[in-house]
Amino acid sequence: MSKSRIKTVFLCSSCGDQFAKWNGQCPSCNEWGTLGEFKVNTKSRSRSNGQTKNPSNLDDVLKDGILKSQTTGIREIDRVLGGGILPGSMILLGGSPGIGKSTLALQIIPGLKYNVLYVSAEESEEQLALRAKRLNISTDKIHLSTENNVELIIEQLALISPKLLIIDSIQNIFSNNVESIAGSPSQIRDCGQQLLAVAKQNKISIIVIGHVTKEGIIAGPRMLEHMVDTVLYLEGDSRFDHRILRSIKNRFGTTNEVGIFQMNEHGLNEVSNPSEYFLAERTLEVPGSAIFPALEGTRPLLVEVQALVSSANFGTPQRNSNGLDYKRLSMLLAVLEKRIGMSIGAKDVFINLVGGFHISDPSTDLAVIIAVASSAKDFIIPNNTVLAGEVGLSGELRSVPNMNKRVKESEALGFTNIIIPESNLKRMKKSDYKIKISGFQNVKEVLNHLF
Numbered sequence: 001m002s003k004s005r006i007k008t009v010f011l012c013s014s015c016g017d018q019f020a021k022w023n024g025q026c027p028s029c030n031e032w033g034t035l036g037e038f039k040v041n042t043k044s045r046s047r048s049n050g051q052t053k054n055p056s057n058l059d060d061v062l063k064d065g066i067l068k069s070q071t072t073g074i075r076e077i078d079r080v081l082g083g084g085i086l087p088g089s090m091i092l093l094g095g096s097p098g099i100g101k102s103t104l105a106l107q108i109i110p111g112l113k114y115n116v117l118y119v120s121a122e123e124s125e126e127q128l129a130l131r132a133k134r135l136n137i138s139t140d141k142i143h144l145s146t147e148n149n150v151e152l153i154i155e156q157l158a159l160i161s162p163k164l165l166i167i168d169s170i171q172n173i174f175s176n177n178v179e180s181i182a183g184s185p186s187q188i189r190d191c192g193q194q195l196l197a198v199a200k201q202n203k204i205s206i207i208v209i210g211h212v213t214k215e216g217i218i219a220g221p222r223m224l225e226h227m228v229d230t231v232l233y234l235e236g237d238s239r240f241d242h243r244i245l246r247s248i249k250n251r252f253g254t255t256n257e258v259g260i261f262q263m264n265e266h267g268l269n270e271v272s273n274p275s276e277y278f279l280a281e282r283t284l285e286v287p288g289s290a291i292f293p294a295l296e297g298t299r300p301l302l303v304e305v306q307a308l309v310s311s312a313n314f315g316t317p318q319r320n321s322n323g324l325d326y327k328r329l330s331m332l333l334a335v336l337e338k339r340i341g342m343s344i345g346a347k348d349v350f351i352n353l354v355g356g357f358h359i360s361d362p363s364t365d366l367a368v369i370i371a372v373a374s375s376a377k378d379f380i381i382p383n384n385t386v387l388a389g390e391v392g393l394s395g396e397l398r399s400v401p402n403m404n405k406r407v408k409e410s411e412a413l414g415f416t417n418i419i420i421p422e423s424n425l426k427r428m429k430k431s432d433y434k435i436k437i438s439g440f441q442n443v444k445e446v447l448n449h450l451f
Helices: 060-064 075-081 100-113 125-134 150-160 185-202 223-227 274-278 324-337 364-375 405-412 422-426 442-450
Strands: 004-011 034-045 090-097 116-120 144-145 162-167 207-209 230-237 242-250 258-264 267-270 290-297 300-312 318-321 347-352 385-387 417-421 436-439
Touching: 004 185, 034 185, 075 242, 075 267, 090 100, 090 185, 090 223, 100 116, 100 125, 100 162, 100 267, 116 125, 116 150, 116 290, 116 300, 144 150, 150 162, 150 185, 162 185, 185 207, 185 223, 223 274, 223 300, 223 442, 242 442, 258 274, 290 364, 290 405, 300 364, 318 324, 324 347, 324 364, 347 364, 364 385, 364 442, 405 417, 417 422, 417 442, 422 436
Parallel strands: 090 207, 090 230, 116 144, 116 162, 162 207, 290 385, 318 347, 385 417, 417 436
Antiparallel strands: 004 034, 230 242, 242 258, 258 267, 290 300, 300 347
16 A cells, blocks of 8 residues: 655756755756745555556557647648647647737647547636637537646546647646645646656647746746657737747657747638748838848748947947847947948947847848948848848858758749858759859958949
8 A cells, every 4th residue: 555645845946856955056957046845745656566567569569550640720830740739749838928829729629630628727618618709619529627636637538538638727737646836846747747647648649838937938847848749839029910839849840840820809820921921011222121031940931130220329339139149249240340341339230130030040140241231331232132141250151051941932932132152052053043143252242242
């Protein structure tokens, strides 16, 4: 028989590790002030009496057939998931409050061919029904529950036998095995482990919705991200109506893949051509505007970068960057002043990636530095030109990966000229494209060519 006992442990809210005594600094992740005291109800388990499952042979598993993903009918979601929802997988969907996580989870259900149990610990069944009505979702496959006890949720799974379980949200679910409030690191970890065991044993797909902290990470221990198969973040800006579904971790597909959606009164609508969507309101014949082909996962996206250079009014010049790393911008401005001889040190410089994008792709360097020069000298970059390339400290242009995809996307959107590093051009066949491809060795050559 198993005996239960209460013991005190100290859990780190950052990494999820537990320790026998308190420390000011977590020994695992070196974060300060993250250890909290929790009382845990443990059970001493005796050895199983012949109930241990024998390990499976690889050939036998292959003979039984490989599991196939179930498509959701929403191409942007299937793209990010790597083809669809795989049976037995556990997916963590994070995002800020009100960003559209619950809406996205509901919109997945109609495209599936099996029963779904939607557990909402935040809303009543009537509220969920009203949300489904607003989204024009009408199906008998959805079973609603407002239970927040993980043990009772597992019992409901046995009664309904669904193929997909949606938990909204993990911060409001608790377990009887842990003596702490719902949302604490110990509760989130224990509930996550129980749900993961159910998913693997019964081949049930589970989507766990989680809130993010002000730092932009899933609230609770980071161990939750390690135990799941896929981690998705729904990103967006309240100033814009589009949302970006980004894959941070995916055992069954490409990481850093993105899906683009537009939010309206009927929910989230997928954007089939994001490049055309983000360039629709572009102003032509204006200095400081440049287009570059960013690569998000496997998808090329044409994004506009805007630069504004003006005289500093208060003596100290400002450096304001929206969507681009501030240190990267400082490096590009130093290259422009030192290698090109353009005086920028006493000027205010403002950079904006249109659409609320936050991109770390080094291929943006050339477009940013040319946009700054265009605004400083009041020259207009040709509207039919796209720029792509990484800029080194000596002003040289370095090659960027997947240039073929970037060139094809630029050509598909009707652009007639693309400027790339010469090292990329040497590895490409110009005859494969209708767009004019120009290769240069450094930023100075590009400026002389354009201006």
